[in-house]
Amino acid sequence: MAYKDFRDFLNTLHKEGQLLTVTDEVQPDPDLGSAGQAISNLGDQTPGLLFTNIYGYNNAKVALNVMGSWSNHALMMGLPKSTPVKEQFFEFARRYEKFPVKVKREETAPFHECEIKDDINLFDLLPLFRLNQGDGGYYLDKACVISRDQHDKENFGKQNVGIYRMQVKGKDRLGIQPVPQHDIAIHLKQAEEKGENLPVSIALGCEPAIVTAAATPLHYDQSEYEMAGAIQGEPYRIVKSQLSDLDVPWGAEVILEGEILAGEREYEGPFGEFTGHYSGGRSMPVIKINRVYHRKDPIFESLYIGMPWTETDYLIGINTSVPLYQQLKEAYPEEIEAVNAMYTHGLVAIVSTKSRYGGFAKAVGMRALTTPHGLGYCKLVILVDEDVDPFNLPQVMWALSTKMHPKHDVITVPNLSVLPLDPGSEPAGITDKMILDATTPVAPETRGHYSQPLDTPLETEKWEKILTNMMQK
Structure with missing residues (x-):
């Protein structure tokens, strides 16, 4: 099911009726950002967008919302576009275990068609536009950024592929925000301690498997390229960078x-973030671009990011949930049923678990806070019983409203770490965190009256299948 390159995935979206091509002339500002927000407002099965007639940019193409629906996320994994979210979660978890x-190494790549060594001008090369009207400039927000551990350069797993916002600061300069919880911040610190620049490669317009892997909270020494191979079911193709020892995606545009x-900082921001707020301006590192490669007539991919839900939430929803699920199952293999951490990059996480004894679910919540992702996110963890579907919010709200006792089931932990972009953190990067236990009390807890739960009618599952088939005809 692996896609050859970004264009191959776009072709699949087109065949499946999940790509809308806009041929009328549009203005870069505000049309592209407005269209990105508009398509996000129209439901969770919306198509991707491809703009082919952008004022001021001859022959430029811009793709938006490519992963901006559960239909497109399913197609990314080679599943039918109608695959329910919960099924996508468990299929992703199955592949995660692979x-x-x-990887498969190649000598050359399609993007080697065109090379720019001198007089690099990103304003001419890329069709740039503001996503939100209060942004401090033009941003690359769906690019894979590759860097290496500077103390262990031969360790393939410590080469990182991550997605970080980058502001275009000049013809060959970008500003980058390396959040402390992310691997590139470690690599930069290592380089600067030696007084050296940190080599990076930036890939635009990539296959969805590597973009998904790059947005997944893996362990520090786990390779995103090897995870992309697990996601797509066959080795991921890479090619060596021309200017460094970095490996880059073969199918990039x-x-x-x-x-x-090293040591250079410039003002960067503001930027409309996934929290639904502007993150403000900060002093951030600077990238100097020394060489550019691109395909003939490259397709420029961006994503709209703003008030949830947008493409960001579909891109990082399941692949945030699955690592938390796997890490919790390592600790509690018989109890953990599912994890839904799709809300604002896991600032809220819902965990479905069996309770071995009284107070057990609260311990699961504490463990969630100490996972690699939980340390910087997971501000609120909600625990529900194993028969409550964490992806079914009405069921979760039922559990909260009938099982959680404010006196017994609320735990707050003060002064824990959170990503600085959380607008509620004070100071930035520090917050109290909360666990809400909405599981049924078991011994030695004896409070409440939960001895007579309703049974599901016997033929419910059969009728779900019958009615689903009828609705699809």
Whole structure:
């Protein structure tokens, strides 16, 4: 089911009726950002967008919302576009367990068609536009950024592929925000301690498997390329960078090669973030672009990011939930049923678990806070019983309203870490966190009256299938 490259995935979306091509002339600002928000407002099965006639940019194409629905997310995994979210979760978890899948190395790539060594001008090369009207400039927000551990350069697993916002600061300069919880911040710290620049490669317009892997909270020494292979079911193809020892995605539309300049900082921001708020301006590192490779007539991919839900939430929803699920199952293999951490990148996580004894679910909640992702996110963890579907919010609200006792089932932990982009953190990067236990009390807890739960009618599952088939005809 692996896609050859970004264009191959776009072709699949087109065949499946999940790509809307806009041929009328549009303005970069405000039309593209407005269209990105508009398509996000129209439900969770919406198509991707491809703009082919952008004022001021001859022959440029811009793709938006490529992963901006559960239908497109299912197609990313080679599943029928009607696959329910819960089924996508468990299928992703099954593939996650196949990690690692070794990569396939290539000598050349399609993006080697065109090379720019001198007089690099990103304003000419890329069709840039503001996503939100209060943004401090133009941003690359769906690019895979590749960097290496500077103390262990031969360790393939410690080469990181991540997605970080980058502001276009000049013809060959970008500002980047390396959030402390992310791997590139470690690599930059290592380089700057030695007084050296950090080599980076930036890949635009990539296959969905590597974009998904790059947005997954893996362990530090786990390779995103080997995870992309697990996601797509066959080895992921990479090619060596021309200017460094970095490996880059073979199927990218554009590759920017450069380095983060040691010790240099410039004002970056504001930027409309996935929290639904502007993150403000901060002093951030700078990338100098030294070489560019691109396909003929490259397709520029971006994503609209703003008030949830947008493409960001579909892109990072399941692949945030599954690592938490796997890490909790390592600790509690017989109890953990499912994890839904799809809300604002897991600032809220819902865990379905069996309770071995009284107070057990609260311990599961504490463990969720100490997972790699939980340390920087997971501000609120909700625990529900194993027969409550964490992806069914009415069921979760039922559990909260009937099982949770404010006196017994609320735990707050003060002064824990959270990503600085959380607008509620004070100071930025510090917050109290909360666990809400909405599971049924078991011994030695004896409070409440839960001895007579309703039974599901015997033929419910059969009729779900019958009615689903009827509705699809």
